[in-house]
Amino acid sequence: MPEVRCNDMQVNVAGRTLRLVQGDITEQDVDAIVNAANKTLLGGSGVDGAIHRAAGPELLTECKRIRQEVLGGAYVQTAQPVMTNGYRLKARHVIHVVGPICGIDPNPDRLLAAAYRNCLQLAAEAGLKSVAFPSISTGAFGCDVRWASRIALGTIVDFLRGSGDAAGASEKDAAERIERAGMGEAKARDAATSHHGPGGIAEVRMVLFTRADYDVYAEALRAVLAES
Numbered sequence: 001m002p003e004v005r006c007n008d009m010q011v012n013v014a015g016r017t018l019r020l021v022q023g024d025i026t027e028q029d030v031d032a033i034v035n036a037a038n039k040t041l042l043g044g045s046g047v048d049g050a051i052h053r054a055a056g057p058e059l060l061t062e063c064k065r066i067r068q069e070v071l072g073g074a075y076v077q078t079a080q081p082v083m084t085n086g087y088r089l090k091a092r093h094v095i096h097v098v099g100p101i102c103g104i105d106p107n108p109d110r111l112l113a114a115a116y117r118n119c120l121q122l123a124a125e126a127g128l129k130s131v132a133f134p135s136i137s138t139g140a141f142g143c144d145v146r147w148a149s150r151i152a153l154g155t156i157v158d159f160l161r162g163s164g165d166a167a168g169a170s171e172k173d174a175a176e177r178i179e180r181a182g183m184g185e186a187k188a189r190d191a192a193t194s195h196h197g198p199g200g201i202a203e204v205r206m207v208l209f210t211r212a213d214y215d216v217y218a219e220a221l222r223a224v225l226a227e228s
């Protein structure tokens with residue numbers, strides 16, 4: 001597989017690019033960056049705090065509005081993505097998703113896979129071409145990075161090949177997710193019925209904050225590709 005730089009590796013999966021980079025997700029020039037949010041949707045530590053700082057206060061205002069007007073004040077559920085604008089970020093959108101808390105949430109493997117898959121599905125339904133993920137759940141949420149890297153990359157590769165598990169991606173669920181993300185109901189229904197796969201997504205990027213995490217993800221990517 002071609003290695004562009006020692007900390008930038010990209011592979012072709014079913015005609016689309018899967019790229020691993022070491023860097024800061026707030027600096028990525030993509031259609032959407034994913035935020036490893038918490039259930040309040042109101043910001044926090046780690047990558048969540050960094051994204052809110054870089055996007056500016058308008059991001060928190062939109063998150064508060066969604067919490068009140070769309071979620072009726074309730075917490076967002078684990079693995080259910082919510083899309084907002086990107087404000088001062090280079091990325092036009094932020095997809096907020098809560099990963100599992102390891103040692104607390106049951107079935108963290110299924111929840112982590114669903115978090116990645118649902119974000120990709122939402123991005124495809126919204127017609128986005130490039131999406132960047134951080135390493136969800138491997139900071140404050142305590143999951144092992146080796147374990148998480150295999151699930152993250154296995155799920156992304158399956159999705160890009162169009163062979164992702166359809167769980168949680170029924171038309172109704174998809175329409176609800178898009179509605180929550182602020183699109184109109186009719187548009188949500190159209191989008192939900194027109195895409196059930198990678199759609200127009202041309203690049204998925206995993207952005208690893210540390211060299212150590214980058215190395216773990218690079219090893220996991222080789223393993224995932226060798227197994228499939």
Ligand code: ADP
Nearest residue numbers: 024025036046047050136137138139140141209
């Ligand atoms: P979680 O609560 O889902 O565990 P955290 O934000 O605590 O989320 O950590 C998730 C990952 O995000 C960690 O690997 C952490 O190193 C990484 N991270 C923190 N800041 C950034 C950033 N600016 N860009 C990319 N990744 C980041």
